[in-house]
Amino acid sequence: MKDFWSKLKKFWGNRWVKFSVVSLLYILWFVVWTGNLWLLLGIPVIYDIYISKIMYRLVWSKHKAKKARSRTYKKSMEWVEAIIFATVVATLIRIFFFEMYVIPTSSMEKTLLVGDYLCVSKVAYGPKIPNTPLSFPFVHHTMPFSQTKKSFSTLIQWPYHRLKGWGNVKRGDVVVFNFPAGDTVLLENQSATYYDVLREYQATYGDREGREMLNKQYTVIARPVDKRENYIKRCVGIPGDTIRIINSHLTVNGKPLPEIPKMQYMYFIQTNGTPINKNTFEDMGVAVDDISYNQYTQTYMIPLTAENLDRVRKMRNVTDVEQYIAEEPNPSVFPHDTLYRWNEDNFGPLWIPSKGSSVELNLRTLPFYRTIIETYEGNELDVREGTIYINGRPADRYTFKMDYYFMMGDNRHNSADSRFWGFVPEDHIVGKASFVWLSLDKDKSFPSKIRWSRMFRGIK
Structure with a gap:
């Protein structure tokens, strides 16, 4: 046995063996899984680390010698190296494997409680590559100790690309996603949804005057998909489904959706x-x-x-x-059009678009899909004298480029969800809520505020 370990140690000590193994792992993870051939440029770096060692001779050998001469430099650089290493590893884990999320509102009670800290699996549906790779680590869209300074740069922007995961979003999954209506934000009033405020202004002052007045009173900014607020809801409709709510009872494709045990x-x-x-x-x-x-x-x-x-x-x-059953039409409910006298308890029927499917476009169906066509799929849309134009051409049909989902909170009457802002595009999906690893009751003081019974509990 001793001889075996000695041979194994000698084998692994060979620099070409190390280079081959590390290169193989790098290609499988960063090139094959991500599908980005540009990352093959990392192979020369690995070659230099294990074989040629040019950078070591030019830079790292001097750095090592300085550490040997100066104890202060050695101690400070050990801290710097440890921080850089931890940041890189944590960032890779956060992008490719899992992320932590805390429940801020009661929209998912009693399935999830305010103060629940969740582990969100990125590999469940496949991790998506960041749209804005240049950003401050461990924060979302705003710098620490600031309410307005953004934490990312749009100098480099990557298109939507999702890696292979364990499966797809299913009906009943509890999903974390980027807030679709968060593409535009009022910097001085970020708790309000821009489009809700805009509709209020336009209802009071008119379409053009309302928009101009809103732009004068607030700083209006845009956010890329991966920097929009994170929301968590239950998926109740997948691509191709038709949903309807009658007196608060949800049906999917004409059949009642099984009741969630802790739904409110x-x-x-x-x-x-x-x-x-x-x-x-x-x-x-x-x-x-x-x-x-x-x-x-x-x-x-x-x-x-x-x-x-x-x-x-x-x-x-x-x-x-x-x-409580809402009876009067609610203008805040999707699709925000007087043609549809819907509310949160009486809604639909509504068909959910799927990638590659087509829909007839007319003035009656346009309210459902206008945001998809303009905002989510990046087309220019205009209506002139009753005719719909997409990218300058008359259009009576539209073919969707992505899959879409319909999300609702388990706390049915206290949830801002798809009933109010519509579909969730596939490129907004972040991951699947897997389990609660910590839960703190905001109405209690420490240590009684810790909900021990909820810790490390799976989410259904």
């Missing part, structure tokens, strides 16, 4: 005048921010799961429970 709807709860104990809400997992109470009518308005709904109905001081 909003309910009105009438009491006999005696308030519900706050400890009861805490035991049910209802967040303080989600409790709305009208003291004049003794009525609560609270999101409830099916399990919590049964508990509420059995309470002695509860006289009536009624689910």
Whole structure:
């Protein structure tokens, strides 16, 4: 056995063996997997590291000698080298394998809670190559300690390219994606969606005047796909599906979608005048921010799961429970056109585009697909005297270049999702939410704020 390890050590000590193994791994990972032949330029660098050592003689040997002479230089450079190494490794892991994400809102409760820290798998659907490779590490779109200074450069911009993954997005998957309507941002009011604010201005002042006034009052900026806000929702519709919501009940291709066990709807709860104990809400997992109470009518308005709904109905001081169902048309709901009197609880039918499929274009179907044609797939679109023009030519059909998805939150009445801003393009998909590795309750103090029972729990 000792002789075997001695031979193995001698074999691996050969510089040509090291060069061959490292080159093979590099080609499989960075060239074959990414499909980028330009990365073959890295092979001469590997050759120099293990064989020719030109850079070592010109630079690194002097650096090594200086480290030997100066203890201060050695210590400081050890820290620099460690930081650079950690940054490179962490960046590669974040791009190709997985990324951390924290739940900021209650749109996915009770499946996911505010304060859940998730591991998001990039290989589930295949990692996508960054659109803006020149960026400050470990931040998203804004520099640390700043609300406005961008953390990336658009000097180099790469087109959309996704590597091979383990599978495709399926109905029911909990997916992290770049916010489609986040391509344009009001720098001084980033919490508001630009298009929602624009519609309000145009409804008040007219189309042209409203846009001009908005541009005067705010700094309007554009963000590339990979630097838009990250959202997390459940995929309820995949390419080619037709979805419809009737009185808050979702159907896909004419069939009811299986209910998510912890899905929530909003309910009105009438009491006999005696308030519900706050400890009861805490035991049910209802967040303080989600409790709305009208003291004049003794009525609560609270999101409830099916399990919590049964508990509420059995309470002695509860006289009536009624689910909230939106009835009036909501102009904030997609496709934001008076032709369609939809709302969040009565929506559709709506067909979800798939790559290579075609759709008839007319003034009635255009509201559904205008953003896709103009923004997501980069065409010039105009309507003149009732005729639709794409890239200057009359068009009565359009063929889609990408697949699209329809996303909804499990907290149905407290979720800004595809019902409000439409389809999610495939190039916006970031990854699949895999498991919760840490969970902190914002309504409690340390150490009781740690939700131990949720740690390292898979997401369904």
